[in-house]
Amino acid sequence: MSFLQLPAAELETTLAKELARNPALELVDELRCPGCGKRLLQRPCPTCAAPSQTDHPIVYLSPREPRAYSPAELETEYRDAYAHVPLDEYILRQIGPQLTRAERPMAAYILAQLDEDGLFAGSPAEVAAAQRASLSAVERVLALIQHADPPGVGARTPQESLLVQLDSLTDSIPPAMLNLAHAILQNHFELLGKQDYAQIARRLRVPRSLVEAAARFIQRNLTPYPARAFWGEGKVPETEDASALSDPDISISFFNQSSGGPLMVEVFTPFSGWLRVSPDFKAALADCDEADREKLSAAVEQAALITKCLQQRNHTMRRLMQIIAEEQRSFILGGDRDLRPLTRAQVAKALAVHESTISRAVAGKSIALPSGRIVPLAKFFDRSLSVRDRVRRLVEHETRPLTDDEIAVALAREGIHVARRTVAKYRNMLGILPANVRARLAKTSRARPASMPALTPAS
DNA sequence: CTATGGCACGGATT
DNA sequence: AATCCGTGCCATAG
Numbered sequence: 001m002s003f004l005q006l007p008a009a010e011l012e013t014t015l016a017k018e019l020a021r022n023p024a025l026e027l028v029d030e031l032r033c034p035g036c037g038k039r040l041l042q043r044p045c046p047t048c049a050a051p052s053q054t055d056h057p058i059v060y061l062s063p064r065e066p067r068a069y070s071p072a073e074l075e076t077e078y079r080d081a082y083a084h085v086p087l088d089e090y091i092l093r094q095i096g097p098q099l100t101r102a103e104r105p106m107a108a109y110i111l112a113q114l115d116e117d118g119l120f121a122g123s124p125a126e127v128a129a130a131q132r133a134s135l136s137a138v139e140r141v142l143a144l145i146q147h148a149d150p151p152g153v154g155a156r157t158p159q160e161s162l163l164v165q166l167d168s169l170t171d172s173i174p175p176a177m178l179n180l181a182h183a184i185l186q187n188h189f190e191l192l193g194k195q196d197y198a199q200i201a202r203r204l205r206v207p208r209s210l211v212e213a214a215a216r217f218i219q220r221n222l223t224p225y226p227a228r229a230f231w232g233e234g235k236v237p238e239t240e241d242a243s244a245l246s247d248p249d250i251s252i253s254f255f256n257q258s259s260g261g262p263l264m265v266e267v268f269t270p271f272s273g274w275l276r277v278s279p280d281f282k283a284a285l286a287d288c289d290e291a292d293r294e295k296l297s298a299a300v301e302q303a304a305l306i307t308k309c310l311q312q313r314n315h316t317m318r319r320l321m322q323i324i325a326e327e328q329r330s331f332i333l334g335g336d337r338d339l340r341p342l343t344r345a346q347v348a349k350a351l352a353v354h355e356s357t358i359s360r361a362v363a364g365k366s367i368a369l370p371s372g373r374i375v376p377l378a379k380f381f382d383r384s385l386s387v388r389d390r391v392r393r394l395v396e397h398e399t400r401p402l403t404d405d406e407i408a409v410a411l412a413r414e415g416i417h418v419a420r421r422t423v424a425k426y427r428n429m430l431g432i433l434p435a436n437v438r439a440r441l442a443k444t445s446r447a448r449p450a451s452m453p454a455l456t457p458a459s
Numbered sequence: 460c461t462a463t464g465g466c467a468c469g470g471a472t473t
Numbered sequence: 474a475a476t477c478c479g480t481g482c483c484a485t486a487g
Binding site: 209343344345355356358359381383403404405420421424428434435436 | 461462463464471472473
């Protein structure tokens with residue numbers, strides 16, 4: 001009965017359906033700002049009216065209009081635009097320019113045979129025969145496909161796919177890790193599947209912890225089913241990326257683009273107008289057949305309920321964002337490290353509503369920050385985000401690999417007291433390897449140890 | 460002996 | 474009521 005838990009996109013379809021079905025429901029499109037002509041759901045117009053002298057954020061409702069996207073958003077926007085395109089077509093668009101006229105049907109033929117995971121079940125020889133092309137030509141096309149966007153797509157086996165994906169990461173991971181992961185995937189794939197790390201370690205003559213680190217890396221960053229990560233529907237339901245791809249439900253920007261000023265929060269609503277019970281319909285109710293009256297008044301009742309629910313949703317969302325924008329201003333302007341611990345319960349208390357109300361309001365929503373980043377609204381309630389960010393920074397700036405204990409001590413100096421065990425958990429979440437492994441990696445990837453200055457100061 | 464990960468417990472949060 | 478989170482204890486690798 002309540003619309004609160006629905007993100008704007010779903011609310012839009014729900015309301016559109018109701019609007020079509022119920023004649024008593026009417027969409028009024030008449031509120032426009034006399035100053036700027038912008039459509040408004042609420043006065044005063046936040047763009048034209050002077051902001052209050054305080055720093056308080058201005059929260060208002062805004063119709064979902066096409067937004068101007070910052071460069072940072074363009075990439076996700078691109079993904080989104082193509083999200084509904086079938087995989088084969090998506091790939092064909094990328095490699096199309098590099099294909100000759102003769103290669104085009106070959107590519108289409110191959111792409112049609114990709115299974116739902118993005119793997120290619122057929123053999124190049126078979127394709128060559130069917131297309132009356134040379135084997136080398138087929139392989140050239142296949143290679144092009146394999147280097148197209150969902151990395152690893154078009155590989156014949158999960159193993160091959162993983163190797164291709166690994167290659168695409170060459171520049172962003174330490175060479176030692178790259179080599180190790182490559183060796184494991186190439187030569188010990190079955191053992192990896194069985195998680196027999198000890199055996200792999202023995203054969204490669206590498207410490208077991210390193211093998212485990214590499215296995216974790218593979219598990220975290222590569223997928224045997226390349227198409228799923230990008231196209232799988234519902235299989236990866238609640239990742240941060242999933243919500244980041246869609247349009248936000250809320251946007252925070254600077255009032256009048258003047259950075260440093262008050263914040264402007266827009267809660268998007270599906271329509272540029274407002275819903276009400278049609279007065280004409282109500283008038284018609286007065287003089288109509290007795291038989292129809294029952295049905296018509298039911299429709300009116302239903303329509304009234306919907307407008308009420310919608311108002312309630314808007315009201316709650318605005319009050320919620322008011323609190324968040326005030327409380328987390330520094331996080332909105334700064335970065336992860338500035339997030340203050342804030343619980344749904346606190347907000348519920350401040351707004352005098354039930355906790356579950358806040359949970360519903362936050363669930364599934366995403367928000368665009370002034371920086372252009374789109375993040376889940378739930379991020380404002382992440383208790384440990386700022387601490388994790390500090391851990392990341394500490395490791396990034398370390399001169400020698402810090403152990404979890406040392407990190408814990410360093411954090412304590414910043415006034416954050418967490419147990420060593422907790423640091424380990426955060427480190428894992430961040431995908432940072434243990435200190436001893438980092439030390440090893442640094443050592444083995446160093447070309448010549450001699451070129452390295454002594455880094456342990458005599459004490 | 461030290462550093463780290465797994466398990467599980469209790470308290471907070473949803 | 475179910476889930477999440479920080480933490481202590483213990484086993485294990487190096």
